[in-house]
Amino acid sequence: MTTRRQFFGYAGAAAAGAAATGGAVVALHNDLEMPPVRAIEPYGEHQVGINAASPRHAELVAFRLATDKAGLGRLMRLWTNDIVALASGRPAPGDTAPELAIGNVALTVTVGFGPRVFELTGNKPPGLDDLPVMKHDRLDAAWSGGDLLVLVGADDPVSVVHAVRRLVADAKPFATPAWRQTGFWNNTGSDGQPVTGRNLFGQVDGTGNPAVGTPEFDSTVWSTDGPEWFRGGTTLVVRRIRMNLDTWDELTRSEQERAVGRNLSTGAPLTGTAEHDELDLEARDANGRLVIAENAHARLSHHTENDGRRIFRKGLNYVHDTGATRESGLIFLSHQADVAGQFLPLLARLDAVDALNEWTTTIGSAVFALPPGFQPGSWLAQKLLG
Ligand code: HEM
Numbered sequence: 183m184t185t186r187r188q189f190f191g192y193a194g195a196a197a198a199g200a201a202a203t204g205g206a207v208v209a210l211h212n213d214l215e216m217p218p219v220r221a222i223e224p225y226g227e228h229q230v231g232i233n234a235a236s237p238r239h240a241e242l243v244a245f246r247l248a249t250d251k252a253g254l255g256r257l258m259r260l261w262t263n264d265i266v267a268l269a270s271g272r273p274a275p276g277d278t279a280p281e282l283a284i285g286n287v288a289l290t291v292t293v294g295f296g297p298r299v300f301e302l303t304g305n306k307p308p309g310l311d312d313l314p315v316m317k318h319d320r321l322d323a324a325w326s327g328g329d330l331l332v333l334v335g336a337d338d339p340v341s342v343v344h345a346v347r348r349l350v351a352d353a354k355p356f357a358t359p360a361w362r363q364t365g366f367w368n369n370t371g372s373d374g375q376p377v378t379g380r381n382l383f384g385q386v387d388g389t390g391n392p393a394v395g396t397p398e399f400d401s402t403v404w405s406t407d408g409p410e411w412f413r414g415g416t417t418l419v420v421r422r423i424r425m426n427l428d429t430w431d432e433l434t435r436s437e438q439e440r441a442v443g444r445n446l447s448t449g450a451p452l453t454g455t456a457e458h459d460e461l462d463l464e465a466r467d468a469n470g471r472l473v474i475a476e477n478a479h480a481r482l483s484h485h486t487e488n489d490g491r492r493i494f495r496k497g498l499n500y501v502h503d504t505g506a507t508r509e510s511g512l513i514f515l516s517h518q519a520d521v522a523g524q525f526l527p528l529l530a531r532l533d534a535v536d537a538l539n540e541w542t543t544t545i546g547s548a549v550f551a552l553p554p555g556f557q558p559g560s561w562l563a564q565k566l567l568g
Contacts, residue, residue, distance in 0.1 A: 242334075244330065244548060245331075255563075303566055
């Protein structure tokens with residue numbers, strides 16, 4: 183499937199080639215041979231990073247707010263200018279390292295507001311509250327909560343770090359960083375074609391997601407009711423989930439596959455052969471055992487088992503080194519129109535019985551409302567703060 187990003191990429195490459203050679207026809211016919219231009223326009227009905235594939239490199243910064251509603255509005259105007267510049271490969275105003283701003287790196291910046299912001303502004307999206315602590319959670323305040331979020335993604339880690347540095351510098355009079363998380367993901371197969379990426383357990387992760395651009399995706403992700411300013415926005419749950427690779431690696435391959443109910447090499451359900459085959463949740467083996475086990479993660483989280491509730495997940499792998507010791511895990515990101523209505527019941531169900539709980543521990547948790555996108559001449563969350 184050609185993603186929106188590739189579409190823009192190749193179309194952009196063709197146009198650039200045409201301009202350079204003066205031969206539009208030649209360039210257009212050769213467009214698939216040209217290196218893709220990976221620029222993502224900053225403008226849109228929705229914040230553009232949400233529809234884009236998981237970035238190769240990403241940093242999330244949560245901030246504690248130290249200003250009032252007017253100050254937050256000033257910060258959103260500043261950040262909107264920064265985002266437009268950085269996404270276009272230009273230095274933002276006041277940039278102290280302008281050479282680090284480069285184009286063609288699929289840079290996106292997504293901004294969110296934590297629940298406490300709405301004590302200042304009013305108009306809180308319903309259901310946007312910190313998640314209750316689950317039985318298996320071992321939350322560390324160092325990775326939890328936050329009033330503002332920026333999520334910067336790009337193909338290149340230097341660009342991510344540079345953009346974050348700019349955004350944090352501009353936030354200084356208004357907000358200070360509370361936590362930072364860095365992650366990475368690979369959506370490209372060895373033949374250069376897009377694939378569903380893998381988490382550090384080695385599992386294909388993201389298959390069951392609603393596909394971007396489908397009615398199913400739209401109804402899962404975008405808010406259509408609630409406060410007027412939030413129409414076209416969404417929510418983001420950030421869970422930092424530690425994965426015990428040592429005990430996971432002690433399992434046999436078939437034990438690992440049973441925990442999720444999917445094949446490790448292809449990502450196919452254990453009742454099918456191809457990644458996108460539908461799960462057969464009734465199928466039994468010769469001994470009468472369910473092929474996709476009762477406590478298998480893919481069964482418990484499947485929408486048919488959850489009153490049709492869906493979420494849109496994006497993973498970022500992380501490693502965290504302290505001296506010679508490495509911790510590994512997943513920065514689990516979930517978009518949904520309504521946290522309390524869609525995400526929380528699913529989380530509670532998984533916390534109660536999911537087979538994966540044996541090897542995973544959530545150590546950070548945060549919830550944000552992501553305002554809709556902006557157009558030239560407008561700015562982020564203008565309808566809330568303007
Ligand atoms: C480290 C923790 C986790 C790991 C390693 C993990 C891994 C996976 C894998 C391998 C799949 C199957 C492939 C796919 O459909 O993407 C999957 C599916 C899914 N997971 Fe997770 N997951 C984790 C945490 C969570 C959490 C916390 C939630 C939500 C509260 C969740 C919700 C889902 C959903 C909704 C699906 C799709 C099920 C379907 O429609 O078939 N996962 N996960």
